Amino acid sequence: MNAQTSAPLVVHLTYVLDFGGLETLLVERINRMPAGAYRHAVVALTRYTDFARKITKPGVEVYALNKEAGLSLATHADLFKLLRRLKPAILHTYNLAAIEYAPVALLAGVPIRINGLHGRDAADPEGRNLKHNFLRRLMLPFYDHCYANSGDMLAWNREVIGVPESKSCLLANGIDAERFRPLAGDETGPDFGFGPDCRVIGTVGRVTEVKDHATLIDAFALLRARLPEQAANLRLAIVGEGSLLPALREKVRALGLEGLVWLPGARYDVPDILRGFDIYAISSIAEGTPGSVLEAMASGLPVVGTRVGGVPEVIADGVTGQLVPPRDADAMADALARYVRAPAMAQAHGAAGRARVMSHYSMPAMVAGYQALYDSLLERKTPFRKPIKSCVE
Template sequence: MTAPLIVHLTYRLDFGGLETLLIERINRMPASAYRHAVVALTHYTDFARKISKPDVEVYALDKQPGLSLGTHAALFKLLRRLKPAILHTYNLAAIEYAPVALLAGVPVRVNGLHGRDAADPEGRNPKHKVLRQLMLPFYDHCYANSGDMLAWNRQVIGVPEHKSSLLANGIDAERFRPLAADEQRPDFGFGPACRVIGTVGRVQDVKDHATLVDAFALLRARLPGEAAALRLAIVGDGPLLPALREKVRALGLEGLVWLPGARYDVPEILRGFDVYAISSIAEGTPGSVLEAMASGLPAVGTRVGGVPEVIAEGITGQLVPPRDPSAMADALAPYLRAPELTAAHGAAGRARVLSHYSMPAMVAGYQALYDSLLERKTPFRKPIKSCVE
C-alpha cells in the first residue's frame, strides 16, 4: 500500500530555520509512513538539495505580490494532480490556501505557526487577525512551535484547545556539538586569538541584524582592551545583506565583521564561535539558538516570542529588549571577559537542548499529529506505527 502524501506549502524554500527543520522532518520520517512534496509559493533555491530522501518533488508557483488569484488556481490544479492526504501550510504567508485544498479534495489541512513578520512582530495587525480567524474553519489543526505562540493562537485568534497543540523544535545534537578536546577550533579567517560573536539566520528585517552590528560597535568602544581581538560573524543570505554590508563599511568595521552569505557548514562554523547572539524582533522557537546551545555556546537573545522559553536567563545565556544595541552589548560583554562563565553557560545550554529539544521527539510529534488527524478524517485507513514505537 502506498504511503499517504503530505504537501508542505511554504512561502519560500531557502536558507532559514523553519526550512531547515522542515527538511529535517522530511528526511527523518519513515518512508513507510508518509511521502512528501514541497510547494514554494514564490521560489526555491539550491537549499532544496538538502532534501536527502528520494522521490520528494519540489515545486514553485512563482506567486506575485498581492492576492495573486492565479496562484490559487495553480495550487488547485497541482493538488488535484498530486492527490495528497494532508496539506501542511506554514505561517501566515500560506494560511489562505486551505479553502483551495478543501475544494481540491484534500482530507486533512494543518497550519503551523513558527513566527511572525517584522511588520507585525506582536501579532496586532487586525487584517492578519481576521484572515486567521476566517481560515480557522478550514483547518483541522493549528499548532505552534512555542508556548507563547500557542497561547496567542488560543487567546487572540480563538483556536479551540482541541484543534491546537505545541510542537517544539528539535535539534540534531550529534551534528551540532561542542568542539572536542582534541579538535582544532575552526578559524574562517578570524585568527586563533580572536573572540567571535556569531549568529546564523536569513538576513531579513525580522532578524534586525542592524541592531547586532550596532551592539558590536558599542562593545568594541566599551572594551578597548579586548577590541582588537573582537570579531562578529553574521552567516546567512537574504534581501538585506547588501545594506548590512554597507552599514558595516560605514561604521569602519570592514575586516572585523564576516558576512559570507549562505553556508552549508553551519555546525563547523558554530564550533568557531565563542558566544551566540540573536537580535530578532519576532520569533517562534528559534532553531538557530538551539543549534548554538547544542554546540556548547552561551546565547544572548531578545525577549520576544519563544526566545525566553529557549534561553534560561542567567543559566544558559541572557535576555535583552529588542532594538536595544546598548543592552545587547552589555549582555555580551561578560562572556568576552570571563571564559569560565562562557563555558558554564555553554554546557548548561547543551544540557537543556538534550533534555528538552530532541530531534527524534520532534519528528515523532509531527508524525503522531498526522496519524491522529488522518485516522479521524479517513476512518478506514489502517493506523501506522509511530517512528518511536
C-alpha cells in the first residue's frame, strides 16, 4: 500500500458545495495539502455543482446526501452508512448547518470530530438565537476541537458557547497572492461590456441575504446622485449565484440602473474579474474572515466593508480600506465617493492591502495551520500512530 492510500482520510461535511468563500478555501486546502499526509472526501448535505471540478487533487470523492428541509433523520442515517463505509479518521464539519452530525460520526466510529466556525446566517448575524446556541452547546462534548476563522468568532465561541480554550483556536484564511494580483503594467483589465473609462465598483460572493447586496445597490444609486459629474462613468458588478439573484435584477430594473449594473451569476475567472475592478465593496451583515475581501486586497483593490464579524480584522480602516455600519446605504455611498473623488488614495489603500495580505494571510500558512491541527489531534487520540511532520507543498 502506498503512502497516499494509507494516509488518514478527512471527510469534509458542508451544507452545499457551490460557489462561495468557504467552499473556495476548502477546495484550496484540499488541493494544496500534501497527498502523503491526508486523503480527502467532501460530503454536501444538500447538493454539489460544477464547482466541485475545482478539486484537482486525484482521488477526492464528492457525495451529496440530498437533505430535505428540517430535521431529516434520513440524512443522519445516510451519513452514518457513508461514514461506516469510508472509515475516515476525521470528520470536519463547517458552520451551524453541519454541527449536529458529530454524534452520528461518533456512533460510526470516527475517532476525531472538528467543527469550523466560518460565519453566521443572515437570520442570526450576531449569534443571539437561543435555539441555535443551545444546539451548539449540546454538540460541544461530541467535538474534539471547535476552531474559528476570525478573532471575533473565536471570542464568541469561547464566551457565549463555552468552548474551552484548550479545544479552540484561530485558523485564519489564506490567499494565493500569485493568482490574485494587480494588473501588470502592460495588462488591460476586462471591461464587462461597460466600455472604456468606467470606474467599476465590484463584489464577489454568493447572492444570499447575509451578503445584503440590496444595500450595495442602494448605495450605488446614491453614489451616482451625489456625484453627477462622474455618474456617467460609474458602474457596479455583483458576481455570484444565489437564490436572491432574480430579486436583485428586478431591483436594478426598478431603480433605472439597467446597463450600469452587471449581474453575471457564478464565474470561475474571479482573479481576472477582480483585475477589472477599481474599488471592492462588501455589504455583509455577518462574516467570519471574508476570503473575498482578502482576494480583493491581494489584487490591489481598496475595500469598503461593513463593520461586522472578522471584517475589521482584515480591513485596516483608513489604511487598506474603509469600514461602515451594516445596512447603511448612506454611509457606504459616502465611503465609495471618497475613493471616486481621490483615485490616488484608492491606489495607495489598494497597495497597502496587498502588502497586508502578503504578510498576514498567506496560503501556505493557512494550509499548514489546518494540517497541524489534524496532526495534533491524531497524535493525541491515536497515540500508537507514527507522528506526521507538518509541511506544505
